[in-house]
Amino acid sequence: MSQGALIQAVELGKRYGPIIALNGVSFGIHDGITGILGENGAGKSTAIKIFLGLLQPTSGRAIVLGEDASESITVRAKLGYMPEHDCLPTRVSAAEFLTHLAEVSGLPPERARTRAADTLRHVGLFEERYRAIGGYSTGMKQRVKLAQALVHDPRIVLLDEPTAGLDPSGREEMLDLVRKTHRDFGISILFSSHLMSDVERTCDRIIVLQGGQLVQAGEVTDFTTETETVFIEVDDRSEELVSELVSRGISVTAEAGGLNLEGTDDSIYDEVRDALVAVGAPLRRMAPRRRALTELFARDGEELVVGGDE
Amino acid sequence: MNEARSTGTAEGTVFDIGYQRYSGPREGRHRARTAVFKDGLRTALGIGRGGRAKLLPWTFIGLLVVIGFILALVAGAALRLGGPDALEGLPTHSDFYGISSIFFFVFAAVVAPDLICPDRRHGVINLYLVRPLTGIDYIVARWSAFLVVALGVAWLPQFVLLIGRLMGHPDPGGYFSENWTDIPNILLSGAAMAAYMTTLAMLVAAFTKRRAYASVFLVGLFVISTPFTAGLSTEIEGAVGQWISMFNLSNIPVHVNDMIFGEVSEVTGGAPARELGSRVLLAWYFGWVLIPGAILVERYRRLTP
Numbered sequence: 115m116s117q118g119a120l121i122q123a124v125e126l127g128k129r130y131g132p133i134i135a136l137n138g139v140s141f142g143i144h145d146g147i148t149g150i151l152g153e154n155g156a157g158k159s160t161a162i163k164i165f166l167g168l169l170q171p172t173s174g175r176a177i178v179l180g181e182d183a184s185e186s187i188t189v190r191a192k193l194g195y196m197p198e199h200d201c202l203p204t205r206v207s208a209a210e211f212l213t214h215l216a217e218v219s220g221l222p223p224e225r226a227r228t229r230a231a232d233t234l235r236h237v238g239l240f241e242e243r244y245r246a247i248g249g250y251s252t253g254m255k256q257r258v259k260l261a262q263a264l265v266h267d268p269r270i271v272l273l274d275e276p277t278a279g280l281d282p283s284g285r286e287e288m289l290d291l292v293r294k295t296h297r298d299f300g301i302s303i304l305f306s307s308h309l310m311s312d313v314e315r316t317c318d319r320i321i322v323l324q325g326g327q328l329v330q331a332g333e334v335t336d337f338t339t340e341t342e343t344v345f346i347e348v349d350d351r352s353e354e355l356v357s358e359l360v361s362r363g364i365s366v367t368a369e370a371g372g373l374n375l376e377g378t379d380d381s382i383y384d385e386v387r388d389a390l391v392a393v394g395a396p397l398r399r400m401a402p403r404r405r406a407l408t409e410l411f412a413r414d415g416e417e418l419v420v421g422g423d424e
Numbered sequence: 425m426n427e428a429r430s431t432g433t434a435e436g437t438v439f440d441i442g443y444q445r446y447s448g449p450r451e452g453r454h455r456a457r458t459a460v461f462k463d464g465l466r467t468a469l470g471i472g473r474g475g476r477a478k479l480l481p482w483t484f485i486g487l488l489v490v491i492g493f494i495l496a497l498v499a500g501a502a503l504r505l506g507g508p509d510a511l512e513g514l515p516t517h518s519d520f521y522g523i524s525s526i527f528f529f530v531f532a533a534v535v536a537p538d539l540i541c542p543d544r545r546h547g548v549i550n551l552y553l554v555r556p557l558t559g560i561d562y563i564v565a566r567w568s569a570f571l572v573v574a575l576g577v578a579w580l581p582q583f584v585l586l587i588g589r590l591m592g593h594p595d596p597g598g599y600f601s602e603n604w605t606d607i608p609n610i611l612l613s614g615a616a617m618a619a620y621m622t623t624l625a626m627l628v629a630a631f632t633k634r635r636a637y638a639s640v641f642l643v644g645l646f647v648i649s650t651p652f653t654a655g656l657s658t659e660i661e662g663a664v665g666q667w668i669s670m671f672n673l674s675n676i677p678v679h680v681n682d683m684i685f686g687e688v689s690e691v692t693g694g695a696p697a698r699e700l701g702s703r704v705l706l707a708w709y710f711g712w713v714l715i716p717g718a719i720l721v722e723r724y725r726r727l728t729p
Contacts, residue, residue: 166554187556191450195554201547205473217459218555220450232444246474262551267446299445 119144120270120302121165125174128160135160137326138174143304147296149313150306152323158306162272166195179269191220194263194271198278201259204248208239208258212265219266233265237291253284260291270302277312289316344382345403347372351395358389456557457565464539464569484531485577491524492581496588503592517606520582521617521681522691525674528621531577533642536625537635539566545633559727563720571622578614613681619713620677627716630723649673657696669697676712679705
């Protein structure tokens with residue numbers, strides 16, 4: 115078991131009859147924002163539901179904040195959950211609904227009311243808080259879903275596909291809220307998504323599930339810095355420069371008017387400098403460029419490209 | 425610090441303190457159950473909801489109170505016109521549930537499903553179950569909330585009738601000393617009625633996400649079972665007819681009401697089921713409360729591991 119993990123999956127397995135949803139996976143979720151990445155049916159939602167105590171694992175254990183998730187009811191007061199699907203009533207106002215759910219999480223009524231107002235302010239719905247939820251837009255409903263997960267000030271929040279159904283601007287706002295929730299308030303977040311770009315831009319660590327099995331786990335930067343690339347633009351002598359770089363063993367691909375140079379370590383910068391001098395190419399721009407997770411998985415395991423940028 | 429204006433009015437400053445961490449008390453499962461119970465009461469009575477949500481429950485509550493009020497007025501008028509002897513034969517507390525049982529059942533049919541169907545239809549139940557609350561906690565809290573409302577609805581018109589009869593009597597003190605036993609009888613009989621209709625209505629609602637389906641099914645069940653079983657049981661004589669009469673769902677709690685008051689109401693007076701005896705009728709009533717109750721609890725127990 116890894117030290118200091120908020121959530122620990124230990125040989126966690128779940129079967130639905132003959133279908134294996136999770137096949138004995140072990141991983142830890144630590145402080146910060148952790149993304150669970152995987153295609154539909156990979157086992158992301160099943161894992162989250164086991165952590166929340168909504169499902170009983172077929173084998174293994176889920177330890178949440180030091181307690182067995184399938185046995186402890188009290189630990190749920192320290193967890194927040196934003197489901198992927200609809201979970202909001204239509205006839206009540208956001209303020210009333212959040213106050214009620216804060217009470218269900220154990221807060222006294224007066225405190226619950228204050229918390230509801232504060233949380234709705236945090237997600238940008240303070241002015242709209244007395245309107246019936248049924249009249250909200252999709253983006254506003256997603257914010258209410260996030261707010262209800264935060265209203266009781268949980269230690270960790272589990273977000274299941276929080277950007278599902280949002281347009282690009284709504285999606286960006288939601289990702290900003292998720293980052294802000296961790297950065298400003300120190301609430302750890304488990305973020306499930308099939309969109310790698312969302313995970314890459316939001317999370318510190320990722321866990322990749324496929325077909326109920328753990329494929330990869332680690333820091334997002336581990337995945338991207340391992341394959342560091344350099345992007346350069348030159349004003350002239352581009353073709354000579356490409357030949358020179360290739361002769362020096364550097365992989366070169368043309369992209370958006372410039373060149374992507376792929377190396378394994380920092381020595382690539384020395385090689386680029388020497389190649390520029392050797393062919394006399396005037397350098398206009400040079401910048402390090404991390405490869406996106408989408409590219410990484412597209413190359414290393416094509417079946418893992420499950421969404422990419424929308 | 426901002427200085428006060430020369431007018432003497434202190435200058436205010438607005439701070440946006442934003443989201444704050446919570447360090448206050450957390451009252452756990454007890455608070456969770458209480459919150460679900462309170463929310464159930466508010467939903468059943470339409471409190472904090474729009475006018476449409478208030479319309480149905482308060483219409484039925486009003487209707488039942490009006491029935492109690494009319495019976496009290498009739499008793500008052502009979503007293504004035506014919507004296508105390510004129511009260512004999514007029515409907516009183518023991519007859520009230522027999523007369524108005526169909527309204528109670530329709531009230532339960534249209535209001536009780538609203539406490540649990542929308543939670544499953546809209547997925548709100550998932551938000552309850554990830555909090556310190558089990559499926560059993562949830563359904564017991566909802567059942568209790570509707571039971572409290574049903575008790576109020578059952579008792580209120582009876583007390584309107586009681587107060588009406590007291591006020592209309594030339595000797596209220598004497599009337600009360602002669603009839604005070606009606607109070608525990610009303611409480612017990614109303615509780616029997618409320619527990620029965622709450623449990624059946626909740627059970628049916630637990631099997632559909634649509635409130636309308638549950639309401640229509642329940643209204644149909646009570647409205648159809650009454651003439652169907654009454655007609656068939658009078659045609660078929662003997663034990664078969666008696667047992668068909670037992671399936672008159674409106675009469676089941678009224679038989680208990682008759683036992684409590686020690687009088688036979690007009691509704692159940694001709695029912696062949698009476699011939700099976702008090703013990704059978706009482707066991708039948710408890711069977712219709714306890715077995716649906718156990719199914720209801722089991723259905724919600726399965727929602728959480």
